[in-house]
Each structure stands twice: as C-alpha cells, then as structure tokens.
Amino acid sequence: MTDRIHAAEYSAAACAVIVSACICLAFLFPLAAAVLPLFSGKSGVSFYNNLFRITGYTFKIALGSTLIAAAVGIPAAFFTANRSFPGRRFLLSLSAVPLCIPPLIIALGFVGTFRMNGVINVVLMKILHLKNPPFTFLYSSAGVITAQGFYNFPLVMAVVSAAWKNLPTDERDAARMLGADERHIFFTITIHQLSPAVAAACIPVFLYCFFSFMIVLLFGSIGGTTLEVEIYQAARTTLDFKTASELALIETVFALAVIFLYSKIKPAYVTGTPSADHRYNRAKIGDAQYESRSMKTAEYVSCIILGTVIVLFFLSPLAGILSGSITGKDGAYVFIKIMSSSGFRNALLGTLETAPFSALLCIITAFVYAWTLRVRDPLGQNSLLQTLPMLPMAVSSVVMGYGMTLLVHCGTIPALITSQAALAWPLAFRQIYASLCAIPQDTLDTAELLSDTPLDTLFRIVLPSCRESIISSFSFCFAVSMGDTTLPLVLSVPRFDTLALYTYRLASSYRFAASCACGTILCILCILIFSLGKKET
C-alpha cells in the first residue's frame, strides 16, 4: 500500500515538473520566435521616425495613466489608512477591480458613461441646459489616460494604504516632539517613509498601462497608436513581421528595464514596513489629534473632491456597463436575447474550455517554482532566482500571441491555454510562495525527519499548508484567463470564441447594448470566481 502511495506521489511530482518545464518552454520559444524575423530585410528611415513617435506616445500614455492612478490612489490611501469613515472598507475592496474585471469591461463602461449620448453627458446637458455634451474626451489620448488611470488607481491605493498604516509612528512622534507641525512632518518624514511603497505600487501600474492594448484599441485617436497596437497591426493586418519583431523587442527590453528597477525597489519597500502599531486608531475625517483648523477644513474639502472624482470616473463607468446594456432598444430583455444566442453559448463553452486549464497550469508551474525556491533559497537571498518569476511581466500578451502564432502558424486551443499560463503563472507564484515562506523551517525539518521520503513532506505537510493560497491563486488565474481578450484575439483560433472575445466582437460591430450585456455577464462571472477563491481562503 505504502509503495503504491509513494509511486503515485512520484508520478504526480514528475508530471508537475514536466508541466512546469513545458510552460517555461511555452514562454521562451514564442519569445524567440517573435524576435527571429528581425534578421530578415532592412528597415527604412520612416520606420525609425515612426518608432520614436510610437514609443514616445506609448510612454506618454503610460506615464499619464500612472500619474492619474497615483494622484487619485495616494490621497485615497491617506484616507483609508488614517481615517475612519463610512465606505472605507468598500473603497479598499475596490482594489480587486483591476485584478478581476478585464480592461475591456472598463472600456465599455467608459463608452456607456462618457460617450456623446452617454448617461453623464445627457444628465449634465439637461441639468445645465447645454447644447453640446460637456465630456468629449473619450476617443482621444485623454480618454485612454483617464480610463487607464482610474482603472488602476485602486492598485496604488491598496499598496500605499497598507504601507501608510504600517509606517512606524515613532519617527513622526519624534518630529512632533521637536516642534514640527503636521505639514512639515508630512514633507520631511512621511513622504520619505512612503516613497518605496509609492514606487512599488506605481511601477507595475506603469507597466500595465505600457502594455495596455484593449483600451487603446477602442479609444485610440487617429495617429495615436501604442507599441502594443502597432505590433498587433503589423503582425495581423499588414503582415510586416520584421516591424512587429522590432517593436516587440524594443517593448520587451524597455519593460525588462522597468522590471529590473522594480526588483531593486521592492525589497526596500518590504523591509521598510514593520508590523502595525497595536494601538493604531483611525480618527474621523477632520478630527485628527494634531491638525489645525485650516488643515481640518482642507481635509473635508479634499475628501469631497476625491469622492466625487472616484464616483464620476470609476464607479459610474462600472455602473455604466449595466445601464448600457438595459438602455438599448431591447431593454433588460437583451440579457435573455444574448444568452439564448448560439454565439454566446459557444463563447461560454470556449471560456470553460480554456480558463480552468490555464489556471491549473498556472498553479502547477507556480507551485513547482515556489517550492524549488523555498528549498534552494530558504533565506530569499538569491536575487536571480527571486527575479526570474518577474520575467513574464516584461512580455505583453500581444508579443506572446504574435510569437506563438509564428510558431504554430494557426492558433489552437492548447496554444492559447499554454500562452495564457506562460504569462499568468507569476500571479499565482506570488501567493503560493508567500504561503510557503510562512511555513516555519522547524516544521519542515520535523516533517522531513518523520517522513519516509521527501515527497511525503511535500504531499502531507507542504501542500495542505498552502491549500488556501493554491485555491485563491487558482480562482485569480481563472478570472484573469476568463477576462483575457488580447491573446484570443491575437491567436485567432478558428471557429472559437471566449466570452471576452465575443464581447469585443459585439462592441466592434457597434452592437453596444449586446456587448454591455455580455460584458456584464463576464464581469459577474469574474467577480464570482475571484470572490469564491477569496471566500475559500
């Protein structure tokens, strides 16, 4: 009996290692394939002129979006970390939105809310008796920047809020005792204590916006194109593979530099946040102990402005998806209509054919790497091994899809699943590795002494210990894969749709109400699966 158990354990472990190796190859081969066309033919001067323009525009869009995310996220972090107010928990829970709601849905929400005859414009025109809609920024760079900035602000808020809450209070108290006022303390002490957390929050947001594809594709103005969109156009429309490869290389090298910077800043942020003061009490807004009357007034005013901006540019677009679907000519009947269509059923089936398998491959790869890292580098000092899981962050879905298309020539479902897993496994890795690190070394040593084989420790102690993080990361990767529009679009698997791709197709064929309805269903499914995983943990 024991032998059979051991044999099963060895088989499972061997399968997991093989799967992980395949996923690594599924990352490396498409990347190599995406770069190979570089060595064919020559690029003209016009290409380099365009290259500077496109790279500059991409950088401008990413930087602008990050600045908006920081400008909204940091004040929101101040309030959520230091003040108690109704809706504080709700505001913090919004940090799940960029993780579980696809950008396509947000883009649709912005269209529903801020288009010429969208809810906001119609309401404002009626109230203010205007002839023309006041918000006309949507199909421009400003629209892209606003949508991306607000979509990502909860990420900045969550990271900075957690850091702010955990800032050591003694330094600020010491400054207070030395006669510094609150404004002086903020600018001379707090801002320096917070800066690693702000950088650690803003760099990934910059990268997400740098790689943004769907929002730019939907909102991009004439002449305003990003590297991602250009790679897609070159690879899928003009079939100019050399240009696509050149752009892909530039984009990936730039992203790698950002990742390198991030890997240097992240440890400073982690070590700079000690545990929370057990006496930490949040004051009500405008009721903090050391604030002057003018500061209290400023706090009230900024709270109202911030709340209005978040409601207008974040919550309204979310609500706009639902309102966009039921304000069409079919009303609420659009949901029944869309769900009874064969296109929707096929898309749902396609999603269920890919997302669970992609999530499964993600957690297998993530667990194998996390366990290897935990055993090989228990003190977390090997910076190379620690940085490797960040590499997929430097490769965009478009580049991966382009490389995979060059490899397999025609998109297939297994190619889609492996591509998604190759890019998304680091998301699972972070959670699983954190839970593995939380197992005390003494526990592992004891388990090893009492076990017949090392695999006994793995299957009887380690796996059950990080069960919760495995479930949580599975649901996270499931939701990410389900909401992914880019890879299914770039790979273009024949006679195959996913819910996200189907929503995009509806939107691009100007069936706005139907696309919002499909987007609403997709959004609900993503939130449901994401929260199921969270609930389990």
Next chain:
Amino acid sequence: MHSLHFDILTGEERNMTSCFSAENLYRVWDSVTIDFSFAVEKGTMTVIAGRSGSGKSSVLRLIAGLEKFSPRTDGKKPVITLNGNEITDLAPGKRGIGMVFQNHALFNHLSVADNVAYGLRCKGVHAAEARKRAEEYLSLVGLAGFGFRRPDTLSGGEAQRVSLARTLIMKPPLVLFDEPLSALDAPLRKKLAADIRSSQKKEGFTGIFVTHDIAEAKAVADRIILMKAGRIQWQGKPEDFSENMID
C-alpha cells in the same frame, strides 16, 4: 510649584519643589486603566519602573501629548504643569518636553547631523548655525565626526546617543526617556545609563525615565516610582527599592 507628596513606605508627607507635575492622567486601554498623578523635582531623574504592560510608556506619551486622555466620569480633569505653566492642552512640540524613544526613532533619510539639527530647523534656525550646534552636541555625546553618516550605519548605542543629542540640543526643561536602553546589550546599557546620568547633571534638565530593568532604574534614578496596573504601587529612593517589590 509646591505640592504635598505621600511616601508610601515611610508614611511621611513632605513638601517638595516640583518642576513638573501631572495630575489625574487617565487612559483606558483594553488591558490596563491608567490613573496616575505625580510630581518631579527640578533637576532630578525620576524613574518609572514596572512590568511590561503596566502602563509606563503610556504615562510618558500622555505627558508628551502623543496620546489622548480618556474621558472620566468623576469630573476630575487632567492637569500637567511644567515650571509653573500649564501645558495640558498644548501640542507636543510646544510643551518644552524632549523625548528619547525606545527604538531611537532616527530619520533614516537624513544624515546624523541633519537628524540632530531637525528640531532647530523646525524653529527656523539657519541651516549653517543649526549644523554647527548639531556638531557640538554630537561631541557632547561622544560622537564627534559622525555628522555625515547615515543613521542605518550606526550601532544601537551610537543611534541612541544621536537620539539623545537630538533631544538635548533643544534644551528642554524636561526630558522623557522611553526605555531607551532596552534594545542594547548589558555592558553597553550600563555605559549609556551612566552617560545619560552625567549629561543630565551637566545639562541640568529634569528627567523621567521609564524602564523595566531594576539595575538600570537604580543606576539612573534620584527617585523611583513603581507602577502596577496603571497606578503607583510604591515610590521612594533608589536605595530603598528592592527587586521583590515587583511581585
């Protein structure tokens, strides 16, 4: 200010000239309720000793204005006076009190000299003048030439000396020490306790020193207050204080 003080051990009531007094300090925590009144004579060092969780550090934070008083039902109001002036409702930086923290609370992004000069700069002293005086106080605590260094390159003892210099440069009439030596090893603790005592004599400030270490308490104190569950259990001279008083 003159106030009557009752010595629990001798049962003797005596008059003392106090530089500092705190009456009806009251704060309710989950684990302990602090209800505390005491006075400190000018130029002396009073040690508040007691077990962890007895409320020693909270008393210091209430005095410093870093903690709010809890409202009480018996109508008694907290009153803190320093050199005859009531400071109960003043902001921490306006009370004329300095504080040395347990983990030294140095600003890691500033140099040692800038740390020491921080308070002077807040008061509007010119940068060059503040830096010059910072160097003087660094010399006073035995760290001449350390001004350019970063706090994270200092040892625990050096960091605590910088913290002391940063406090003393403001020439506060009252200095609060919140277990400043607890993170140091025994020989260094002894040395630094003696240094704090000598700088107190030299600078002439009044001190309130919180510790859970009996030997440390005896080494620095002119008077010891033993605290238990937020209240005074005993107070008297160091030579009358014995370890078995802490049950």
